[in-house]
Amino acid sequence: MYQSHFFDTDIARLKGMWGQRADLFKTELRIFNYGDLIQYYPFRYEDRTKFHDISGLTDNMEYAQIKGRLRYVEKIGEGHKARLTGQFSDSTGVIELVWFQGITWLEKNLRTNSEYVIYGKPSFFQGRAQMQHPEMELLNETNAVGGHFQPVYNTTEKLKKRYIDSKIIANFQRSLLEEAYSHIRETLPEDITQKFRLIPKRDAVYNIHHPRSEQWLHQAKRRLKFEELFYNQLRLIKQKLLRRTEYEGQVFKSATLLTDFYKNHLPFDLTNAQKKVIREIFEDMKTGRQMNRLLQGDVGSGKTIVAFICMLLAIDNGCQACIMAPTEILADQHYQGLKKFANSLGIRIEKLTGSVRKKARVSIHEGLLDGSLKILVGTHALLEDVVQFQNLGLCVIDEQHRFGVAQRAKLWEKNKFIHPHILVMTATPIPRTLAMTLYGDLDVSTIDEMPAGRKPIKTVHRYDSHRLNVFGFMKDEIKKGRQIYVVYPLIEESEKMDYKDLTDGYESITRAFPEQHVSIVHGKMKPVDKDFEMARFVKAETQIMVATTVIEVGVNVPNASVMVVESAEKFGLAQLHQLRGRVGRGAEQSYCILMTDVKLSKDSRTRLDTLVRTTNGFEIADVDLQLRGPGDLSGTQQSGVVDLLIADLAKDGEILRVARETAQAILDEDNELQLPKNTLIREQIASIQANQSNWSRIS
Ligand code: ADP
Ligand code: MG
Numbered sequence: 001m002y003q004s005h006f007f008d009t010d011i012a013r014l015k016g017m018w019g020q021r022a023d024l025f026k027t028e029l030r031i032f033n034y035g036d037l038i039q040y041y042p043f044r045y046e047d048r049t050k051f052h053d054i055s056g057l058t059d060n061m062e063y064a065q066i067k068g069r070l071r072y073v074e075k076i077g078e079g080h081k082a083r084l085t086g087q088f089s090d091s092t093g094v095i096e097l098v099w100f101q102g103i104t105w106l107e108k109n110l111r112t113n114s115e116y117v118i119y120g121k122p123s124f125f126q127g128r129a130q131m132q133h134p135e136m137e138l139l140n141e142t143n144a145v146g147g148h149f150q151p152v153y154n155t156t157e158k159l160k161k162r163y164i165d166s167k168i169i170a171n172f173q174r175s176l177l178e179e180a181y182s183h184i185r186e187t188l189p190e191d192i193t194q195k196f197r198l199i200p201k202r203d204a205v206y207n208i209h210h211p212r213s214e215q216w217l218h219q220a221k222r223r224l225k226f227e228e229l230f231y232n233q234l235r236l237i238k239q240k241l242l243r244r245t246e247y248e249g250q251v252f253k254s255a256t257l258l259t260d261f262y263k264n265h266l267p268f269d270l271t272n273a274q275k276k277v278i279r280e281i282f283e284d285m286k287t288g289r290q291m292n293r294l295l296q297g298d299v300g301s302g303k304t305i306v307a308f309i310c311m312l313l314a315i316d317n318g319c320q321a322c323i324m325a326p327t328e329i330l331a332d333q334h335y336q337g338l339k340k341f342a343n344s345l346g347i348r349i350e351k352l353t354g355s356v357r358k359k360a361r362v363s364i365h366e367g368l369l370d371g372s373l374k375i376l377v378g379t380h381a382l383l384e385d386v387v388q389f390q391n392l393g394l395c396v397i398d399e400q401h402r403f404g405v406a407q408r409a410k411l412w413e414k415n416k417f418i419h420p421h422i423l424v425m426t427a428t429p430i431p432r433t434l435a436m437t438l439y440g441d442l443d444v445s446t447i448d449e450m451p452a453g454r455k456p457i458k459t460v461h462r463y464d465s466h467r468l469n470v471f472g473f474m475k476d477e478i479k480k481g482r483q484i485y486v487v488y489p490l491i492e493e494s495e496k497m498d499y500k501d502l503t504d505g506y507e508s509i510t511r512a513f514p515e516q517h518v519s520i521v522h523g524k525m526k527p528v529d530k531d532f533e534m535a536r537f538v539k540a541e542t543q544i545m546v547a548t549t550v551i552e553v554g555v556n557v558p559n560a561s562v563m564v565v566e567s568a569e570k571f572g573l574a575q576l577h578q579l580r581g582r583v584g585r586g587a588e589q590s591y592c593i594l595m596t597d598v599k600l601s602k603d604s605r606t607r608l609d610t611l612v613r614t615t616n617g618f619e620i621a622d623v624d625l626q627l628r629g630p631g632d633l634s635g636t637q638q639s640g641v642v643d644l645l646i647a648d649l650a651k652d653g654e655i656l657r658v659a660r661e662t663a664q665a666i667l668d669e670d671n672e673l674q675l676p677k678n679t680l681i682r683e684q685i686a687s688i689q690a691n692q693s694n695w696s697r698i699s
Contacts, residue, residue: 006183007035015175024164028156035691037176040169041208041224041646042151045217046119049147055092057122057129065119065146066090067139072112075103086110088118088131095122095129115139117146149211173209181206187684188227189677192662198223208646222655225647229437229659231688232644234681236440237663240292241671243441247419249290250393252282252317257345261312265344267305273297273449274306280445281310284421285394291421294439297447298617299427299581300454304337306447307396310423311338315347315374319393319420322376324383324411326399328353333556334398335377342375352378352387383410392420399426427581428574429617431625433649433656440660448618456615457584459592461568461608470593471512474562478516478543482588483560487579489570490523490548499524505566506546517542549575558586568594569604573624576611603627625650 010033012022025031031040052064068090075084084106086097097118099106120134137143153169184202192198199207203216204223211217270278277295284291297303311321323338325331335351342349350364350373367373371390376382392415397408412419424442435444462470474484486509488502499522506520519533519542537545538557545560549571563583568576576594584590594608610623629650647655666678673682 006180007033007038009034011037014172017172021162021164024159024162028159029154034176034180037172038180038205038209039645040153040173042153042166042170044152045211046150046152047214048119048143048150049214051117051146053092054088054090054095054129057095059122059124061122063119064122065117066095067115067117067144069115070097070110070112070136073097073107073110075107086112088116093129095131096125097134098130098132101133110136111138117143149214149217151209151211170209177206177209187680188230189680191677192230193223196226196658196662198226201227221646224645225652225655226659228644228647229652229656230663231684232437232647233440233656233660234663234667234685235688236437237660237667238671238685239441240443241667243292244289245671247290249284249288249421250314250317250319250418251288252285252313252319252393254316255313257316257347258309258312261309261341261345265341267341268451270305271302271447271449271451273447274302277306277445277447278309280443281306281423282313284443285310285313290419291423292442293421293423294435294442294444295423295425295447296429296435296444297425297427298429298450299578300450300585301447302451303425303427303447304334305341307423307425308338308341311375311394311396312345314393314421317393318371319391320368320371320374320376320389321394321396322378322382322389322392322411322414323396323398324378324380326379328355328379330398331377331379338375338377347374348372349375349377352376352381354379354381356381380407383407387414389414391415391417394421394423396423396425399428428578429621431618431622431649431653433653434621434625436656436660437644437649453587454584455587455589457563457580457590457592459580459594459612459615461594461596461612463598464595465598467595470564470595473591473593474544474564475513477562477591478513480588481559482562483537483540483542483557484544484562484564485560485582486544486546486564486566488546488548488566501566502546502548509544509546513544516544518544518546521545521547523548549579556585557582559588561586561588561590563590563592564595565593566595567597568608569596569600573607573610573620573627576607577617577620580611580615 010022011017011025011031012019014022014034014037017025025037029040031037046063046065048065050065051067052061054066054068057064066088068088071087071089071094073084073086075082077083082103084099084103086099088095088097115138117137117139118131118134119137120131123130123132151166151170151173153166153173155165155169159165181202184205186193186201188198188201193200198204199216199219201223204220207216207220208224211220277297281291281293281295284293295303295306297306307323311323314321323334325334331351331353335349339349348367350360350367352361352364356364364373364376365386365388368376368387368389376387376389381387395411395414397411408422408424411422414420424439430438477484486505488505502520502522506518510518517536519537521530521533525533533542533545536542537560540559561583563580565571565576565579571579580592583592592611594611596604596608600608606623606627610620614620629648649656666673666681669675670678673685
C-alpha cells in the first residue's frame with residue numbers, strides 16, 4: 001500500500017520495540033514492518049470524549065466514562081467466591097463497582113477517597129447502578145478533560161501475558177505515526193477524492209488510529225474503505241477485461257436441436273427469469289467472447305434446464321458439453337434430470353464418477369474423443385488427464401464454492417485450441433456485496449423467480465413444549481398420504497450426544513406413531529444401509545424419515561411435504577434454508593416446523609424469525625451476512641478472496657457499489673491504465689501486487 005522504503009523498515013527499529021517484543025509482533029500478529037503495523041487498524045474505539053453523570057446512566061449503554069470519587073472498597077466472601085466491591089460517586093449519584101479477579105492487587109493499589117476516571121459497561125441490579133471490572137485511572141490533567149477516542153486493537157493471549165495490550169499497541173502506533181506521517185503518499189487520484197469528498201490518505205491513516213473527533217473518525221473510515229474496495233474491484237474487473245481481450249470464445253450460431261427442443265420437447269413454460277438468464281448466456285456464447293459466468297438461483301428455481309439449453313447450443317455447433325458436481329449423489333441427480341431431456345432429442349449422455357467401472361470408462365473416453373458422446377456428467381473424475389474431449393465447448397460447474405479456482409483452470413485446458421465457455425452454478429444464494437468481491441471477475445446472472453404454481457412453504461417456529469400438537473399435525477398430514485422428515489443436528493465435536501438425541505428421537509417417534517413405518521439415516525451407517533433406507537422412503541414404504549443432516553443435499557422426494565427440524569437453533573441460516581428446500585417439491589402445500597427450547601439467544605431468534613418471515617434465499621443470505629460476517633458464510637472459507645482490512649461487506653454495500661462503478665468507469669475509458677491521469681492508479685496496483693508477493697514470501 002505504501003511504495004516508499006520507509007514502510008519496509010523492520011518493526012524492531014521502532015522505539016521501545018526491543019527484540020522479544022518485535023518477535024511476538026511477527027509471530028502473533030504477522031506484523032513485520034512499519035507498513036504492516038500502520039495497517040493494523042483498531043477494531044473499535046472507546047468514546048472518552050464525554051463524561052456521564054451517574055444519575056443519567058441507563059441499562060442499554062454499551063460503555064460509559066465517569067469522573068468521581070472512590071468512597072471505599074470492601075472484600076466480600078472468601079476463596080473462590082471472593083469479590084471486591086467499591087462505592088463510587090459523583091455529584092449526581094452513587095454506583096457500585098465490582099471485581100471478581102485480581103482482588104489482592106486491587107485492594108493494595110486502589111486509593112479510597114481519591115478521584116478517578118472510570119470506564120466500563122453500566123448495568124443495573126435491583127434498580128442500583130453497577131459496573132463490573134471498570135477501568136480505573138486516577139484523575140490527572142490529561143484524562144480530566146476527556147475529549148478523545150481510545151483505539152482498541154486486537155491482541156492475543158500470548159501478547160497479553162507479555163503485557164502487550166491494546167494500550168501498548170496504541171502507543172507504538174502513536175510513535176510510528178509521528179515519524180511516518182510525512183512518508184504517507186496519496187494513493188487515490190485527485191478527481192476521485194474530490195468527487196467523493198474523501199479526506200487525504202495521511203489524515204485518514206492518522207485518524208483511524210487516533211481520531212481527533214467522531215467526525216474525523218467517520219471520514220477516515222470512509223476514505224480507507226473506499227480505497228480498499230476500489231482497488232479490490234479494479235483488480236477483479238481488470239482480470240475480467242484481460243480475459244475478454246486475451247481469450248476468444250467459440251462462436252455459436254446455429255440452433256437446430258435447440259429449435260426442435262423448444263418446439264417439441266419443452267416440458268413446461270420457462271419462467272421469465274429463466275428466459276432472461278438464457279438470453280444473457282447466449283449473448284456471450286454467440287459473440288465470440290469467452291464466457292465466465294455465475295448463474296445464481298435458489299433451490300428449485302430451475303437451473304438444470306437452463307444448463308441443458310445452453311449445452312444444446314454448444315452441441316448444435318459441433319461441440320461437446322460437460323457438467324461437474326461436487327458429489328456422486330448430485331452428479332447422479334443431474335444425470336437423471338438431463339438424461340430425460342437428452343433422450344427426447346437422441347443425444348448421447350454419460351455419467352463419469354469414481355465408481356464407474358473400467359469397461360464403461362473406456363467407452364466414455366472413446367466417445368469423448370470421436371465426438372459421439374455429447375454430454376458428460378460427473379464429479380472430480382472429469383478433471384483427470386485421461387478425460388479428453390474432441391471439442392469441448394461448454395463446462396458447467398455446479399456448486400462452485402466446493403471447487404477451487406485451480407480446478408476451474410483445469411477445465412479451461414480441456415480444450416487446447418480454444419477455451420470452453422464456463423458457467424458456474426450455485427444454489428447457495430450470496431448477498432450482492434459478497435458476490436461482487438468473491439466473483440467480481442465473473443459476470444453474474446440471477447434467476448430470481450420460482451416456477452409458477454409452487455406453493456410457498458409455510459414455516460413455523462414451535463417450542464418443545466408443543467410437541468404433542470406437532471405430532472398431531474404430523475398424523476393429519478400422514479393421513480392425507482404425505483411423508484415427513486424429522487431432522488436432528490449433527491455437530492462433530494459432540495457426535496456421541498447428537499447420536500443419542502437422534503436415537504432417542506427415533507424411539508419417541510416410533511412410540512408416537514405405532515402404525516407408521518419409520519426410517520432412520522445417519523452418518524455412522526454404512527453407505528449400503530443408508531441407500532437402502534433412503535430407497536424405502538423414496539418408494540413411500542416408510543412415512544417418516546428420521547435423519548441427521550446427511551439428507552441436506554441430493555434428496556428429492558416430492559411426496560414429502562413436512563420438514564421438522566429439531567434443535568433448530570443449532571443450525572446455521574443457510575443450512576436451515578437448504579433443509580427446508582427438501583420439501584415443497586410437489587404440488588401439495590408444504591410445511592417446515594422449527595422446534596426449539598424456550599431459551600434462545602438473540603441471534604438464534606433472529607435466524608428463526610427470518611426463516612418464518614421469508615423463503616427468499618437472497619434475503620436469508622443477507623441476514624446471515626449481517627449476523628456472522630463474511631468470513632463464516634458457507635462457501636467463502638476456502639476462497640480467501642474476501643481478505644479485507646477495513647471494509648465490512650455486511651455494512652459497506654453502498655461504498656462497494658460506488659467503488660465498483662468508479663473502477664468500471666475508469667477501465668471502460670482506459671483499460672490498460674495508460675492515460676497520464678491514471679498513472680497514480682497504475683503505480684498503486686503495482687505496489688499492492690509487490691506487497692502481496694512479499695507476503696507470500698514471508699508466510
Ligand atoms: P435447481 O435450480 O435447484 O437446480 P431444478 O433445475 O432441479 O432446480 O428444478 C427444480 C424442479 O422444477 C424440477 O423438477 C424442474 O423440472 C422444475 N422446473 C424447472 N423450471 C420449471 C418451470 N419453468 N416450470 C415448471 N417447473 C420447472
Ligand atoms: Mg440443482
